[in-house]
Amino acid sequence: MPIQPNFLERFAFFTLNAAPTPMLDLAGALGYQALSTAVRLNLFNTLQERPSTLPELVQTLNCQERGLKHLLSALAGIGYVVAKNGRYHNTTMTEKWFTDGTMLDLNNAVTCWDAFLRDLWPHAPEVIQSGERPYNFYDYTANQPGLSHAHQQMMFGNANLNAPDVTSRVKLPAGPTRLLDVGGGHGAYTIHFCQEHPNLQATILDSAIALETAQQHVDAAGLDGRVQLQPADIWQIDWGQEYDLILLFNFIHHYDQETNVKLLHKAHAALKPGGQVAIFDQLESKQFGSAISGLLQLISLMYYLFADGRIFSRDEMRQMLGTANFSNIQFFTTPKWAGQSLVTAVK
Structure with missing residues (x-):
């Protein structure tokens, strides 16, 4: 989800214009790339089947441990996963919109937007x-x-x-x-x-x-x-x-x-x-x-x-x-x- 500033952060960003508000747009771009990476690795579906420890996910997803830990921390920071008792779980938001199967098909949406951002959007200036x-x-x-x-x-x-x-x-x-x-x-x-x-x-x-x-x-x-x-x-x-x-x-x-x-x-x-x-x-x-x-x-x-x-x-x-x-x-x-x-x- 988009990064949610707290009251003091909102005051600094939006009221005082004392902090660089465009950084939130850059953070949104980073957030999407983290989300896209999780979808391409099949992380959310894996966690839906069974909440897992980091070593279990390393083996299941065939990942390098340091990189996967960074990804999980980033996803936790923007509300997609949560760590409980040593195991990673999808949040209720992720379950509703990514793995429920009856709501939006955001997995295919990410597939589309990866292609659009790679192939089409770079032509925007011309x-x-x-x-x-x-x-x-x-x-x-x-x-x-x-x-x-x-x-x-x-x-x-x-x-x-x-x-x-x-x-x-x-x-x-x-x-x-x-x-x-x-x-x-x-x-x-x-x-x-x-x-x-x-x-x-x-x-x-x-x-x-x-x-x-x-x-x-x-x-x-x-x-x-x-x-x-x-x-x-x-x-x-x-x-x-x-x-x-x-x-x-x-x-x-x-x-x-x-x-x-x-x-x-x-x-x-x-x-x-x-x-x-x-x-x-x-x-x-x-x-x-x-x-x-x-x-x-x-x-x-x-x-x-x-x-x-x-x-x-x-x-x-x-x-x-x-x-x-x-x-x-x-x-x-x-x-x-x-x-x-x-x-x-x-x-």
Whole structure:
């Protein structure tokens, strides 16, 4: 976790500006590298199986004792492990977010971010200077062995954290209904909607490599008879017609306003009268505190650097939906969504 200054340290860093506050950002970078090292060594899963002494971990993880002791001390200092009676244990935070298996998939998130920080972020100065990227983010993730699956698994974990709240806020009519999930490669939201609505039939539209992950999750949920996976370029294919609900989740941040209006026109044409489009994405909002607002600006920078994307405001979202002839626009958010918002609108 981020280093937590005590009261006196906060006073020195933030109130008096007497200590070099940017050092906390540097400490965060060091903390991430320690965390990444632990994940690559499989340390947390090893401790989940059995709390262990340092000599036991040296043998199990095939490590040099001095180096492993330094790593464990660093991880204890930032709240990931704790030593009790000579044995190292995961903290409750580590158990919840790294080894529980039902929450976020932070192990795959670390795999992704190791790659992004190594291969993409070093190009940030030239991207900001020229506006050009020497990579295509989607080709990059697709062509790196294992990275596409890790990326989809990371997104699947994020979605599972939010999906119960999201699905409960999107109302569908009684009886048989149809859903189109555009760019829903990992399948999590479609699965949750199908579990919430037994008469729902769904189609997930995404690239073939993304849908490989969706297939695994759809099969595991026993929904292969209700969920169709359609590999295609979303801009080249006809989406069909008469859908009750179209999902554009974690999608609009990839494009500019003009392109998003075209996207929303395609959604409008594919819905039946009275059908809904639902958008779940980061949106700027005055409802958020300073931590979430700061995080959103960092995420917006990331979207720009990686894929020429951005985060939109609620007013921009209203304008785009209105231009695409949607009405009854509603916004929902909760602190649990950490800066993300749900937007629904009706054809």
